[in-house]
Amino acid sequence: MPGRKEPADWKxxxxxxxxxxxxxxxxxxxxxxxxxxxxxxxxxxxxxxxAKKYWHNVADVTKYMKQMEVEKAQDQGE
Incomplete structure (x- = not known):
């Protein structure tokens, strides 16, 4: 998929x-x-x-992602 960000490229x-x-x-x-x-x-x-040092499963990551969405909205004044 063009432009796809590959997880393996990140740390x-x-x-x-x-x-x-x-x-x-x-x-x-x-x-x-x-x-x-x-x-x-x-x-x-x-x-x-x-990543598994910080999260054990998809549910853990989903919870973190929701927290980050809230923080991002607050940081952007939404």
Missing amino acids: IIETSPSGLELTFYNTKTEESTFYIPDGFTATDVLNVPG
């Missing part, structure tokens, strides 16, 4: 000492985001190398 970086704040970093494009990469599903997130 997760802990951006706080507690490990509670995460950044997604694309190792090919050098794109980074505090939020879930656009277009990613919960399954995509679980397929990012090292």
Whole structure:
């Protein structure tokens, strides 16, 4: 699929000492985001190398994604 972001191209970086704040970093494009990469599903997130350190299953990721949607909306003043 053209333009598809591949989970294998990303890594997760802990951006706080507690490990509670995460950044997604694309190792090919050098794109980074505090939020879930656009277009990613919960399954995509679980397929990012090292993701299972933070989430055990799709339900865990889905919960995290919902939290990030709320934070993103607040950050954008919605």
